[in-house]
Amino acid sequence: MPAKCPRADVQRVDVSEPDGLDVLRHSAAHVMAQAVQQLFEGTKLGIGPYIRDGFYFDFDAQRPFTPDDLKSIEKTMQKIINQGQRFEREVVTLDEAKRQMADEPYKLELLGEGDDAETAAEGAGVEVGGPEITIYHNVDRSGERVWSDLCRGPHVPSTKLIANAFSVMRAAGAYWRGKEGNPQLQRLYGTAWPTKDDLKAYKERLAEAERRDHRRLGRELDLFSFPEEIGSGLSVWHPKGGLVRGIMEQHARTKHLQGGYTYVYTPHISKADLFAASGHLANYKDDMWPAISMDEETDEDGNVTKQGQDYYLKPMNCPMHILIYKERGRSYRDLPLRFAENGTVYRNERSGALHGLTRVRGFTQDDAHLFVRPDQLEAEVTKVVEFVVDLLRDFGLEQFELELSMKDDDSGKWVGSEEYWESATQALRNVAVGSGLKMTEIPGEAAFYGPKIDLKVTDAIGRRWQLSTVQVDPNLPERFELEYTAEDGSRQRPIMIHRALFGSIERFFAILLEHYAGAFPHGWHPFRSGDSGG
Template sequence: MSQPRPSAAEPTPRVVVPAGTTAGTAIREAGLPGKGADAVVVVRDAEGRLRDLSWTPDADAEVEPVAANTDDGRAVIRHSTAHVLAQAVQQQFPEAKLGIGPPVRDGFYYDFDVDRPFTPEDLQALEKRMKQIVKSAQRFSRRVFDSAEAAKQELAGEPFKLELVDVKGDSGVDTDEVMEVGGGELTIYDNLDPRSGERVWGDLCRGPHVPTTKHIPAFKLTRVAAAYWRGSEQNPQLQRIYGTAWESQEAQDAYLERLAEAERRDHRRLGVELDLFSFPDEIGSGLAVFHPKGGIIRRELENYSRRRHEEAGYEFVNTPHITKSGLFYTSGHLPYYAETMFPPLQFEGEDYYLKAMNCPMHHLIFRSRGRSYRELPLRLFEFGTVYRYEKSGVVHGLTRVRGLTMDDSHIYCTPEQAPAELRSLLRFVLDLLADYGLSDFYLELSTRGDTGKFIGEEHEWEEATETLRQAALDSGLELVPDPGGAAYYGPKISVQARDAIGRSWQMSTIQVDFNHPKRFELSYTAPDGSRQQPVVLHRALFGSIERFFGVLTEHYAGAFPAWLAPVQVVGIPIADEHVAHLEQVAKALRARGVRVEVDTSDDRMQKKIRNHTTQKVPFMLLAGAKDVEAGAVSFRFRDGGQINGVPVDRAVEVINGWIERRENSSPTAEGVRVEH
C-alpha cells in the first residue's frame, strides 16, 4: 500500500556558523525555534550533508536549518527514535544483538537477534521504557573511531555490527548506515547522561541525530515482523520492530487516524464483507476469484474502458496465456525478468512459459504482415491476463497478485508522430481515470540507471527520455524524477493518483521503446518506399484490473458509485402487502438496465435498511400504504437521508439519470433532485 507524500514546511533562511562555534549556537543566536513542530533539529552544510547541531566547523560555514516538520527533519527524529528503541531492547533483553535501524516512510524499524519473537506485551513494555529514556534527555554524542580495528574491538559483542565494519563499501550493505558519506569515517553515537555526562549506551551509526532524546516529541511502536539479515534468506532471521515518530503529538495523531481509516477501507476486509472476491487456498496465493457482485463491478470497469478505447481508435486483440521461451529471449524479458516469471513447463521438447507480459505477442501481430505508414499510429489493445511470481511476503490482496489482467496497449507510430501521440495518450489516460472518480494526479519520470540491466544505445535513451519529459511537462502536472526506475528497454512515465484519504497509488504507465522494434525487426513502408523502424509506446491504463479494483474499493470505502455498484437499487416494503408495488417499480427500473432487487425477507423494515446500508447500496426505495396509494416511493440513502413521496415515474427517471451520467459521488437527499 502506498502512503501519503509528506508535505514540507516553508524553507528557512540560511545561517552562518562561525568557525569554532556549534551549529546549535548559531541557530539559537539567529532566533530560530528550538521547540515545537518547526524546531530546527539539524543543519545541511554546503555539500548537502546533514550535520548535528553539535557540529563545529573549522571555518565559517553557511548552513540551511532543517526543521522537524520537513522530510529530512522527520527522518532524523525517526532514526533517533530507532536508537532509543535499540537502547530499550538491550536494557529489557540484555542478550539481544543489534542489526540496523533506519528511518523509513512514516516511521522507522530496528532489527534484533533475540531468543524468542517479541510479543504485544513486549512492545508495551518497550514503549514504556522508551518514554523514560526520552524523558531523561540523554544527549546524542558523535564519536569517530580511530580505525576499523578500534571499532571492532569496541563492538566485539555485536556480530552484525562487526560485519558492517568488515564489509563497508560492499554493494550489499548500505554503508551510509555506519559511515560518514565521502569521508569514510566510522562513527558511533553515544547516549550521555545529561547530569554526569557518562555514557549510557551507544550504537554504530553515521547519524545525524537530534540533540537529545527529549527532542523526540511523539512516537509509537506499531508491529513486529520477521526479517532476514541484509535481506537474504541465506542469513539469520531477525525480529524487526516497526514504529512511527513525528514532530508533534498532533501530527502523530493525524497519522494514526489515517492508518485507522486505511484499515477501515482495507479492500481485503471489504471484499469479504461485500462478497466481492476471495483467494481460495485450493487455487493458490495471489490468485483471486471474483464473486457475482465483484464480477459485476469488474465487468462495468472493463466495459466502460472498452467503449472509450473504441472511441479513441484502438483495435482489440487477444493472445494466449502461454508461449515458447524463445519469444521472451527475443524480447529480452529472459533473463532480465526471469525471477518474476513462473518456472517453465516442459512440453514436446520445448520450454513454455506462462505469459508474464503481453507486448511480445502484440509485436508479432504487428509483424504478421507488411505495414504502411498510412496505418500508423496503430493502437492495439487487450485485456490480457498475465502471471508473475511475486514472493509470498509481497503478495497483498488485489493490489499485488500473481495472476493479473492488464489493460495493455501498444501503439506503433513513426518517430515524428511520437511526441503528439504521447501528449494525446497521457490526456486520454488522465481523462479516463477521472471518469472513475480519481482526479488528484502527479507524474513520475523513470529514467535509465547505471546498472547493466538496461539495453539499447545511450543516445536513444536520451531522445526517448526527453520526448517523455516534454509530454509530461505539457500536461501541467507535477513531475517527480525516478532515476534508475525505467524498464530495461526504455524510460517511462507513471501516473500517480491520490485517493480519498491522500495516499498515492501508481496507476497508468507509459513507456517509449526503441529497443523492441529492433529485436523483433518491426518495420513499415515510409512515403519514399523505404523500410523504417516504428517507435513502440507501451501503455497500461489501470495497471491491472485487479489492482485498480482494489484501489477503487479503498478509495470509495466499498461505497461504489451507483453506475459501478453491483446492486444499484433495493426495494424495501414496510409490509408484505407492499411488495407487489415495489416489484412493479423494479420492473420499470430493469427496463432501463438498472440492477435492482426487492427485499422480501422476513426481517423488519429497520433491519432491512441497516443490512442494505451496510452493503452500501446507493438507492433504497421504501414503500408503505401511503406510497402505494399515491403511486410513489420514498428514497433512503446510505448516509441516512430520506426523501418521501416521490412519484414512481419520477423516481425511475432520477435513478436512471444518475446512473447514466456516471455520477461518482454518493447520492444524498441534498444531491438528488426529485422535483419535476
Template sequence: MSDSRGPGSSPGEQITVHVLRSGERVTREVTTGATAGELFEGDQSVIAARIDGELRDLAQRLHPDAEVEPIPIDSEDGRAILRHSTAHVLAQAVQELFPEAKLGIGPPIENGFYYDFDVPTPFTPDDLDRIEARMRQIVKERQRFARRVVTDEEARRELADEPYKLELITLKGQADGAADGAGVEVGAGELTIYDNVRPNGELAWKDLCRGPHLPTTKHIPAFKLTRVAAAYWRGNERNPQLQRIYGTAWESKEALQAYLTMLEEAERRDHRRLGVELDLFSFPEEVGSGLAVWHPKGGAIRRVMEEYSRRRHEQAGYEFVYTPHLAREELFQTSGHLGWYRDAMYAPMEDEGHNYYLKPMNCPMHVLIYRSRGRSYRDLPLRLFEFGTVYRYEKSGVVHGLTRARGFTQDDAHIFCTPEQLQDELASLLTFVVDLLRDFGLQDFTADLSTRPEKYVGEIEDWNAAEAALEEALKRADIPYTVAEGEGAFYAPKIDVHVRDAIGRKWQLSTLQVDFQEPGRFDLEYQAADGSRQRPYMIHRALFGSVERFFGILLEHYAGAFPPWLAPVQVVAIPIAERHIEYLDQVAAKLRERGIRVEVDRSDDRMQKKIRNAQTQKVPYMLLAGDRDMEQGAVSFRYRSGEQKNGVPIDEAVAEIVSAVERRIQI
C-alpha cells in the same frame, strides 16, 4: 574525524559558500572549519544538508564554494532521515533489552521505518511496549549520532558479533540489489559506522550505516512502534527468518496523531475486509494464494469498469486483441523475460518436447501481432489493447489481497510509432490516462520521470529523445512531477503516475515506458516514406496497472460506497408489507429496462432492518413503497446518506437514478 571535501584553507580564514533556499542562491562567508549545522544555526527545523547535491549530516565541514541546501525535518528527505535515525534508536533499545539479538537491516520506508532482528523467540506485544519505553529514554538522553569512516577490515573487526552485518560488508557495491533496504548500510564506496554517543562522551551503541542522520536523538519529536512481522533475510525464503519491527516517526506529535488516525481509517477501508463484507471476491485456499475468485457483485463492478474503459479506448483509436495465457519458452527467451524475470515466473510445463510458461507480461505477444505482416509508416501509430491476464510468482510474504496478487489482468496497451510521432503520441496518451482516471473519481495526481541509469543498453540519442518526449508529455498534461535521475530500467525510461486517495494515501498507478529493446529483439520494421526499412518505437502502457489492483484501490478510496454508476446493486426496492412486493416488482422492471441493477428485498425482515441492510451494503438508492405510494403511483426515495423524499412519481424516480448513473455523479 573530518568529512571535509574540496580544496582546503588555512585556519581562521573566511571562505565563501552558497546557500540554496526555495530556488534562490545566496552567497555566505564562513570561517574555515565551519559545519553545515553552524550555517543554519538557530533554525531548529533544519536537521541535515544537501552539500554539492549529496545529503550530509549537519556535522559535515564546509569547503570553499560548496553549494549547501538546508533539509527541514518536514520535507521528504527530512522525514526519511528522521525515520532512519529512529530505526537506529529502535535497534539500540532492542539490543539493550535483548542482548542476544543480532542486527539485520533498518531502512526508512514510506511513512515509517523497520528494523530486522534475529532473536531466539518472536517479539510479543508486551515486548513492543518495553522497547518503545526504552526508546523514549534514549531520545531523552540526547545521544549524538557521530559518523566514522572505517576500512572493510576495521568494520569486520568492530562488528565481529553481527553475522548479517559481516555479510553486507562482503556485498559492498551490490547491496541494493542483494536485499531491499540494504543500500542504507553499504554503498559502493567507503564504509561508515555511526556511533550513538551520550552527552558525557560515552559510546552507547553503534551500527554500520551510510547515513545521514539527525544531529542528536532529541530531534526525534514523535514516534510509534506499530507491528511485528516475520521477514526472510535478504528476502529469500532459503535464508533465516528474522523478526521485523515496524514503526513510524513524524516531525510533530500532531503529525503523528494525524497519521495514526489515517491508519485507523485505512483499516476500516481495507479492501480485503470490505471484499468479504460486501460479498465482492474471495481467495479460497483450494485455488491458491494470490488468486482471486470474483463473486457476482464484484463481477458486476469489474464488468462496468472494463466496459467503460473499453469504450473510451475505442474512441481513442485503440484496436482490441486477445492473446493466450501461456506460450513456449522460446518467446520469452527472445523477449528477454526469462533472463530478467525468471524468478518471478511460474515453473514451466512440458508438452511434446517444449517448455511452456504462463505469461508474466502481454507485450511479447503484442509484438508478434505487429510482426505478423509487413507494416508501413501509413499504419502507424498502431495502438493495440488487451485485458490480458498474467501470472507472477510473488513471494507469499508480499501477497496482499487484490493489490499484490499472483494472477491479475492488466489493461495493457502497446503503441508502435515512428520516431517523429513519439512526442505527440506520448502527450496524447498521458492526457488520456489522466482523463480516464478522473472519470473514476480520482483527482490528485503526481508523477515520477525515471531517466537513464549508469548502466544502460541502446543508443544515447534514443534515450535523450525518449526522456525529452516523456518530460514534454508531463508538461502538456500539467501534472506535477519529479525527475528520478538514473532510476529508469536499463532498457528504457518511464513515467509512473501516482494518485492520492480519499484519505491521502499515495498509490502508484499507470506506467508509460518507451522501449528501444523489444523492437530490436524481434527485428520489427516498417517501410518509411522514402522506401527504407526503419525500426519503430514501442510504448508500454498499463493504465490501471491491473484491474484487480485498481479495483482494490477504488474500493478503499470509496470505503465500499461506490458512486451509483459503479455500485454492484444500484437500487434496493423495499416493500413496507408483503402486499407491496408486486408493485415494486413493476418499478424494478422499469429500472432494469434502463439498465439499472436493482433488487427487491423479499425477506421477512421488518422494514427498518431492510433499510439497515441496504445501508450496510452501501446501496446508493432505496425505493420504499406502502399503500399511499401505490395509490399515488409513487415511491419514497431514500438516499445512502439517509436523506429521504416521499411521494416521488415512479417515472421521476427512474429518471433521477438513470441520470445519476449516466453522468457518473458522486453521492
C-alpha cells in the same frame, strides 16, 4: 515543544518541523535499542534509522521478539525516557570507534566499509558516512554513560522530549543491509510524535486505512475472493464485484474505441518458441509459471518416440500482439496501429509478495501496443498521456504526477544506440513537460530497451500508487523483425509503445475501492441502496 540548547554548538530544531521530527524519531530508536539491550543481554545492534512516520532498529537477537516482549520493551523505554538521559556526542578516530564497538560485529562491519556505508543500506547513513566518525552516548543524571551507539546524529538533548508519544509497533524479519543473502535480523518498528494527539491521529490514520483495506471491503461487500481450492493469488469475482468491474471495463472500452484503438484477443498460453523469440524465457523466466509439456510420447523403455512441446502461460501480451502485426505487410499509411486488449497474464510471484488484488499471480492488463513510425513517436506518446489522464479523471482520481525513467551511464545494462536513447528520452521529456503535470526524472530506472513514463496517482488518504506506464521499445520490433513499407518503397522498422492505463484491472479496482472506502460514486455502485449521501 522547542528543544532547549544546552550548548552553543548545538543547532536548535523544533520537533514540529520535519527535520526535528526525524531527530526525535532517531533518538527514540536509540532509546528502544538501549531498552532491548537492557532486557535481552547479548543482543547485537544493526542499524536504526528514522523512516516515514517512525523509526526502526534491527537486532541480532538470541530469539525472536514476542508480542509480550514489545510491551516490556515499551515499558523499559518509558523508564529510560523518564530518567531524562542526555545524548552526548563524541568525535572519535576509526581505531577508537572500533575499540568502543568491539562487541558490536555489525557496527564493526560498517566501520570497515568506511564511506561505502552511505549507500550500502537504507538508513546506514545515520550510522556513519558523515565527515567524521561520531559515537553518541546516553548519559544519565549521575553523568554516567549508560549506552552508546555509533551514529552520525543529531539527537534531541534529552530523552524527556520523546515524552509519551511513542509506541513500539511490530516486529519483523529483515535482511542485514537489505540483501537477501545476508543473515536475517529482527527488526522492531516504532513510531514517535511531538504530542500525544499526534500519535493518536497517526493511529487513527492506520485504523482508517484498515477500514478501507480492499481485502476487507471485498469480503464485506461480497465483491471478490481468493478460494483456496483455486490457488493463492488467483481471484474470482462475485456478481457485485463483476458488475462494478464490468462498468469500469465498459467505460474504458468506449474511450479506447473513440481514441482510435482496435480491440484484439489472444490466448492465455503459447509455445515456448514465442517467448524464446521475445526474450522472456531468457530474461523473465523466474517470473513465469513452469512449462506445460504437451504431446511427448515415449515407448515402454521410456525413450522419446515423439518430440513434445512446452507451452507457457503468457506473462505479457506483447509477443502475441506483435504476431498480429506480422500477419500481413504493413504500410506507413497503416501507422500508428493501436492494438488494445484486456489480456489476462500469469506471473509466478513469490508467495511472500502476494497481497490482495494488488499483487496476484493472474491478472488482467488493460494493455495496448502501438506501432508507430519514428517520426510519430512524440505525437503518439503525447496522445497517450492525455488519454491516460483523461480516463483516470473519469474515475474520480485527481492528483497525478509523472516519472521519466531514463538510462544512466552504467554501460552494458542498456541496448540500443546513443542517438536512439537521446531522441526517445527527449521525446518523452517533451511530452512530460508539455503535460503540465509534476515530473521527476529518474536516471537508471528505464527498461533495458528504452525510456518510459510512469504515472503516479495519490488517493483519498494520501497514498501514492503507480498505475499507468508508457514505454518506448525498439527492441521487440527488432527481435521480431517488424517492418512497414515507407512512402519511398523502402522497408522500415516501426517503434513499439507499450502502455497500460490501469496497469492491472484488478489492482486498479482495489485502489478505487480503497479510494472510495467502498462507496463507489453514484451511478456505478450497485450495492448501497437508497441513501444518496454517498
